[in-house]
Amino acid sequence: xLFNSLLFVVFFFIVTSLYYLLPSKIRWIWLLAASCxxxxxxxxxxxxxxxxxxxxxxxxGLLIEKTSGRKRKLFLLLSxxxxxxxxxxxxxxxxxxxxxxxxxxxxxxxxxxxxxxxxPIGLSFHTFQAMSYTIEVYxxxxxxxxxxxIYALYVMFYPQMVAGPIERPQHILPQLHSKIRFxxxxxxxxxxLMIVGLFKKMVIADRLGLYVDPVFSxxxxxxxxxxxxxxxxxxxxxYCDFSGYSDIAVGAALTLGIELMRNFNMPYISxxxxxxxxxxxxxxxxxxxxxxxxxxxxxxxxxxxxxxNLLIVFLVSGMWHGANWKxxxxxxxxxxxxxxxxxxxxxxxxxxxxxxxxxxxxxNLVCLAWVFFRAETVADAWYILGRICAVxxxxxxxxxxMSGREIVFCIAIIGALVAGERYLxxxxxxxxxxxxSLAATLLxxxxxxxxxxxxxxxxxxx
Amino acid sequence: MQKFTCALISVLSATLLLAAMDQTFIGxxxxxxxxxxxxxxxxxxxxxxxxxxxxxDKWRYGDLYGLCYLPEYKFKLxxxxxYPKASGKSVTNRVLYVIGDSFLADKTLNGAFDGFDxxxxxxxxxxxxxxxxxxxxxxxxxxxxxxxxxxxxxxxxTFQTMWSKGYLKxxxxxxxxxxxxxxxxxxxxxxxxRLNNTLFNKNLSRNLETLLFDDKLFxxxxxxxxxxxxxxxxxxxxxxxxxxxxxxxxxxxxxDTTSILSDFRNISDKEIGTLINNLDAANHYYRSxxxxxxxxxxxxxxVSVYDQHRLPYNxxxxxxxxxxxxxxVDVYKQFKDAPVNLYYRSDTHWNPEGLDLWVKAxxxxxxxWW
Numbered sequence: 074x075l076f077n078s079l080l081f082v083v084f085f086f087i088v089t090s091l092y093y094l095l096p097s098k099i100r101w102i103w104l105l106a107a108s109c110x111x112x113x114x115x116x117x118x119x120x121x122x123x124x125x126x127x128x129x130x131x132x133x134g135l136l137i138e139k140t141s142g143r144k145r146k147l148f149l150l151l152s153x154x155x156x157x158x159x160x161x162x163x164x165x166x167x168x169x170x171x172x173x174x175x176x177x178x179x180x181x182x183x184x185x186x187x188x189x190x191x192x193p194i195g196l197s198f199h200t201f202q203a204m205s206y207t208i209e210v211y212x213x214x215x216x217x218x219x220x221x222x223i224y225a226l227y228v229m230f231y232p233q234m235v236a237g238p239i240e241r242p243q244h245i246l247p248q249l250h251s252k253i254r255f256x257x258x259x260x261x262x263x264x265x266l267m268i269v270g271l272f273k274k275m276v277i278a279d280r281l282g283l284y285v286d287p288v289f290s291x292x293x294x295x296x297x298x299x300x301x302x303x304x305x306x307x308x309x310x311x312y313c314d315f316s317g318y319s320d321i322a323v324g325a326a327l328t329l330g331i332e333l334m335r336n337f338n339m340p341y342i343s344x345x346x347x348x349x350x351x352x353x354x355x356x357x358x359x360x361x362x363x364x365x366x367x368x369x370x371x372x373x374x375x376x377x378x379x380x381x382n383l384l385i386v387f388l389v390s391g392m393w394h395g396a397n398w399k400x401x402x403x404x405x406x407x408x409x410x411x412x413x414x415x416x417x418x419x420x421x422x423x424x425x426x427x428x429x430x431x432x433x434x435x436x437n438l439v440c441l442a443w444v445f446f447r448a449e450t451v452a453d454a455w456y457i458l459g460r461i462c463a464v465x466x467x468x469x470x471x472x473x474x475m476s477g478r479e480i481v482f483c484i485a486i487i488g489a490l491v492a493g494e495r496y497l498x499x500x501x502x503x504x505x506x507x508x509x510s511l512a513a514t515l516l517x518x519x520x521x522x523x524x525x526x527x528x529x530x531x532x533x534x535x
Numbered sequence: 536m537q538k539f540t541c542a543l544i545s546v547l548s549a550t551l552l553l554a555a556m557d558q559t560f561i562g563x564x565x566x567x568x569x570x571x572x573x574x575x576x577x578x579x580x581x582x583x584x585x586x587x588x589x590x591x592d593k594w595r596y597g598d599l600y601g602l603c604y605l606p607e608y609k610f611k612l613x614x615x616x617x618y619p620k621a622s623g624k625s626v627t628n629r630v631l632y633v634i635g636d637s638f639l640a641d642k643t644l645n646g647a648f649d650g651f652d653x654x655x656x657x658x659x660x661x662x663x664x665x666x667x668x669x670x671x672x673x674x675x676x677x678x679x680x681x682x683x684x685x686x687x688x689x690x691x692x693t694f695q696t697m698w699s700k701g702y703l704k705x706x707x708x709x710x711x712x713x714x715x716x717x718x719x720x721x722x723x724x725x726x727x728x729r730l731n732n733t734l735f736n737k738n739l740s741r742n743l744e745t746l747l748f749d750d751k752l753f754x755x756x757x758x759x760x761x762x763x764x765x766x767x768x769x770x771x772x773x774x775x776x777x778x779x780x781x782x783x784x785x786x787x788x789x790x791d792t793t794s795i796l797s798d799f800r801n802i803s804d805k806e807i808g809t810l811i812n813n814l815d816a817a818n819h820y821y822r823s824x825x826x827x828x829x830x831x832x833x834x835x836x837x838v839s840v841y842d843q844h845r846l847p848y849n850x851x852x853x854x855x856x857x858x859x860x861x862x863x864v865d866v867y868k869q870f871k872d873a874p875v876n877l878y879y880r881s882d883t884h885w886n887p888e889g890l891d892l893w894v895k896a897x898x899x900x901x902x903x904w905w
Contacts, residue, residue, distance in 0.1 A: 084552075090541040090544040090545040091541070094542060114735050117735055479770070520756070522764075526773075
């Protein structure tokens, strides 16, 4: 089910209102049933995959807690192998098969058959959330969950199950156990956040998509300026799409009295690429930091080893996004940026005084990397970058896709977003009247200037 | 108070969702809203059902207006002239079958053609059973196509040769006895399919929109949104395009060069050849089941008549009609030269003058058949 659909609006009203009508003790049943329906709406059969991993991780959690020494490690390993195995099978099997076929093609070996299926939606998200549970139980930071239903709800909680934020058990499980009282502040703040998310998605991301998607689908017919504009627009399209989703997720959870972690913190104001990763997709960045980067030694090792760790983390992060070389290169490019940044910093070569220049360079580097992320293929990405750098035919030729007036509107709305986000940082403290009037204004803009095409959220594919 | 509000919201939302899941109810609603503007059926307009739910502007001002809601193209559709059977007409012992599309659907044509006792219309868009001809009369057939409906035509892929049990139950057009080919267009049969089709139906959002917002109460807001987006950004609904002279709405797929149905898509001679062969196969099939004569007539797209210089036109219609394997009733030139407007400005189809011109052209052509 898509957050930007009418079905979700009705679903949300039913789930939230009935939730507060039910006694606290049985609310988990209602939320779990609602989450199952939410997930099954995409493809009902895939609920079996998620159920399988839930059962495995639930049992693994109990066994890890019960045992010690090598056995404990073995159970953790088994749980990780199952989770990564499911992820690898559904997400990476065809990618590896194609690439192995390509290599074996030279030896005329028989081809590995590809599997024809639709990728289960949000697989990477809930798999990572499930893994975080067993790892935390293993580390002793979290008690194994005895209540199977609550554990299942931890993995399947509908607001965040298909595109995060990827939560930690210490943060969510206690909230699922607690007796939540109705709070009008939570309700109105939650609904306000959801409207902000819808605004970002329908008014900004989907309108930018009207230009970005056709340009990136067919870059060879566009001028340098068209491609440059598409690159900048994509930076904001993906931000508004994903942070819009996160806002709706956080808001929907808050209406149920459950707080989710913040996933974005104005990433495009970053002064360097390292800071960007502290502000972008925070739940994934911290996941990799806690479960990959720090176990590898983090930055408490020699500088070359730190660089190696960063390279590994970003390559894995790239792969997490999708089974395609372009994501791998995107990860590689980011790791190079951070390594360069650390090298400059170590040698005190960074001009701290010129904040604007730092911001400008950082923003453009991030946009440059986005080209690999968004282009259909790696070859297209190189073509786009080459064409932009060559500055050939620097005129606007995409008038059929978007008029000049609409381009100006898009730029203005991006400006409004940047200013508005600063203003909305303290929205929890806004008065009810302020929230209501702002929400009403945003809703009116959403209706009149929003794109109603039920476009899927970009991060759903991961 | 808080519990009461929650209960009220739950009940209302759940009722709405259940109504949206009921495909029969939604289908009936859409059907009634569509036929309401045609005024063909005797509906009780004073009933609560009609007063509350059949208040749509989606069809009343043309299908293209109903997609884009642009107020400058809000024209009420004039009703079509009826051509009923004349009472004192001499018997000709000839029956005319017309296999056509939305251009001729829901029209009264029984007495339109002087040389025929009766006219039987079969809607190509819906399944119909085997045609059983009247052996005591001479049977003629007109294959009518909208220009864009020609693209990809193949009689072996039409409903006529692909009946499913589910559709046979519906018995559109004719009673049928048996399916000639295994089920292709299956209605849900198993419990799982039915459950899937109800709970997880992919049209639930659209059904909710039909229930909640397809009402004339919301038309002003829809028009304002459409106007704002058109004036500010030159954007209209993706199903619609505005003609170069801004006088009418056009079906976007007949304009958009990336669409297979476009007037401006380059169509190779090979593709035209395949299409002509497919039409000829249909011609042979219908002749083999007893039709004395099979006639082809193509209704031009509005863009072919009024906006063909927008981009290089592929001239699909003329290239097909040029082939001498068929008897063709060609109306394209007459349509282009007509001094009056022949198409609704806010709808895909011709207007009463367009239909009348076609009927006259048919009658004139028929004079040479016997």
